[in-house]
Amino acid sequence: QQQVKQSPQSLIVQKGGISIINCAYENTAFDYFPWYQQFPGKGPALLIAIRPDVSEKKEGRFTISFNKSAKQFSLHIMDSQPGDSATYFCAARGRGSTLGRLYFGRGTQLTVWP
């Protein structure tokens, strides 16, 4: 059972455009929602994260929007650059009996054309 659903699977954006990746979850027993960026041949690197008591978090060109009632969150990359081309994963961290477990979406392959 896929705990976190991510879309789109792939995304092509022109340089300077806005990249938007969406995630949705069913389980309410999540308390932390990170986004990871992965380049080919590298490990996932933490990009930005949000807690469910906050509706938006911005760090530079990256913004997470969080809708607790809809159980959805999204990553917006403003002014997308070719160097942003990578695979992006959303995740949700369990609490209680699933404390510490990160459940990942299936990833979005972002390509930014110059």
Place this chain on the structure above:
Amino acid sequence: DTAVSQTPKYLVTQMGNDKSIKCEQNLGHDTMYWYKQDSKKFLKIMFSYNNKELIINETVPNRFSPKSPDKAHLNLHINSLELGDSAVYFCASSQDLVREQYFGPGTRLTVT
């Protein structure tokens, strides 16, 4: 001064063999993890150790056995390797179960 390191980077072996992957972190973290990333890039947690104690053990064949000799190291031993074990295995660490997880560079295991 790599934070989370893994060895080897690549591992090619035949079915039926036994192999180990090693992970070390120099962040002073108490918690370490093993994740498996399949050919479609799906990441799934396998194990987690907190202060050398196994605390997360997902539905993983018992051919996989993690071992933590100390808080800075977490190794993964795999017995009787199968074709389906081919994947990239990532080690990660965090200060504790509720802090950010930092991933290593991965070990690409290919079973032929």
